[in-house]
Amino acid sequence: MTVFDDLESEVRSYCRNWPVVFDTAQGARLNDVDGRSYLDFFAGAGALNYGHNPPQLKEPLLEYLRRDGVTHGLDMYTVAKGEFLHTFEELVLRPRGLDYKVQFPGPTGANTVESALKLARKITGRESVINFTNAFHGMTLGALSVTGNSMKRGGAGIPLVHATPMPFDNYFDGTVPDFLWLDRLLGDAGSGLNEPAAVIVETVQGEGGINPARVEWLQGLADLCHRHEILLIVDDVQMGVGRTGPFFSFEIAGIQPDIVCLSKSISGYGLPMALTLIKPEYDQWGPGEHNGTFRGNNLAFVTAAAALREFWSDDVMERSTLAKGERIHDTLEELAGTARDGTLVPKGRGLARGLCFAQPGLAAKTCAAAFERGLLMETAGPSDEVMKIMPPLTITDAELEEGLTVVRESVGATLEGAAA
Incomplete structure (x- = not known):
């Protein structure tokens, strides 16, 4: 020790x-x-x-290594990446009627959150992002700016700006109608609220205390974003990939976020991997505008595809x-x-x-x-x-x-x- x-x-x-x-x-x-x-x-x-x-994932991984499959490839085309994309479309996106482009932003949850925030600002030309009380989105500066925990925010060492916190579901124990404050601010030209590029939300706050948002609250948030032309980002890093039951935690509300952040269990084997899912009309990146040396973890592609086939075919x-x-x-x-x-x-x-x-x-x-x-x-x-x-x-x-x-x-x- x-x-x-x-x-x-x-x-x-x-x-x-x-x-x-x-x-x-x-x-x-x-x-x-x-x-x-x-x-x-x-x-x-x-x-x-x-x-x-999990043995169902270990064997495909070992076989890939034994045949000298590509391990590091940045964003080059590889057999492993192609198989993952085909499998993800077939077993996850298509059955749920979801149409997303898939970005590989880097290997962690913070990477996918950073890419989502950057893309939302690029699309809208706005700087501000709405986040929620007790949220946790990662430890890099952009992700920390939309995180609520004061101890973690304090580690940044600089002011964390361009984000405005709003009350998460049941913050006032039911004494104030949902979105009363935010909706009023957005509709008031004298409120002083910077016009938001996006709202970022966890449907169940994990690090914030296992706080589940009600279905009607999530539906109300999606409606508010639509009415005010604000992009909706769902951070499904911890609660996605089946943690709440369905593959995506937002399925219970019947909503379709503009951008979805996935990481943690998407590789299926604990290997570093993250996805940013983007509605096609919002895939406005220029080549290499957001990149990273380890955004193409081919070992994770192998185990992720195997996990989808093993656990999400039914x-x-x-x-x-x-x-x-x-x-x-x-x-x-x-x-x-x-x-x-x-x-x-x-x-x-x-x-x-x-x-x-x-x-x-x-x-x-x-x-x-x-x-x-x-x-x-x-x-x-x-x-x-x-x-x-x-x-x-x-x-x-x-x-x-x-x-x-x-x-x-x-x-x-x-x-x-x-x-x-």
Whole structure:
């Protein structure tokens, strides 16, 4: 362990909560160097929707490497890229009636957000972007400008401008009509609001506290954008690729964003990969106007295509995710009922779930208690007040029940300790 303390930057974070050296992983489990197994309710912060080292993806990847397939190709045409594009159109876009051009902006979620913001400004000639309270969109400067968390914004070291935050769904606990403030500002020539190029939104805020937007709120937002000629960007980096049930998290609302950001689990194997989906009329880039050395990860193309064929040729994955999500919800409701004073609040959608603690610090203590019992979970929310549950979508029913047992024990131990 000393090599990490001696050489790795102080910026490291997850490893501080899980101070063991992991060595192998398969499915919903990781194993440390001492042979202890940990059940994974973290799933690489949403990058491992199909679990660790899924065999259906590993074999095509190994075969591609064995035959010396191109690994690095920037945006050159390759067999791997072509197969991914064909598969993505056939299994994702066409069945949903979606017409998007596919941009490969770079390997991370922040890359796709940056490209979306730049493109929206290029299309409209406007600078300002509307974002939402408690949003998280990435750690680069453009993405940070539309992120809400003050600690993360503070790391920029410079003013973060050209973005205007607005209240996310239920920010005022239902006491103020949705979009009253934003709609009024947009229609008032004296409001002082800079005319926005775009609105960027997560349909379920992950890092912000597992906050799901209601269907009618999302539909209202899409309508507002249409009426005011503002581009709608959906950041589906963490909640896309089936995390909430459907492949895209916005499908539940029946809307079609102008630009969609995907990353994390799109490669299927935890390999770096990101997509920016653009309505054809808005694909106004000049050649090379947004680029990056690692925007063409051919290994990720191979595993991504294999993942789509394996898991998205039918609706089995979607139905399974929704059913498992309801099982978690039932457990969280059960735990909330034991509190009887509203101090525990279940949150989420699909297999993105959370339990909000009224008392600061208890969510972190619960996650620590779970780690001691062999379960990985993280916290979310502006004050880390939410215990976040995001297992692989492929977790077995038995593993899910095993993990939920640990969750019950950990919450109980934390509440007993707090009462004492």
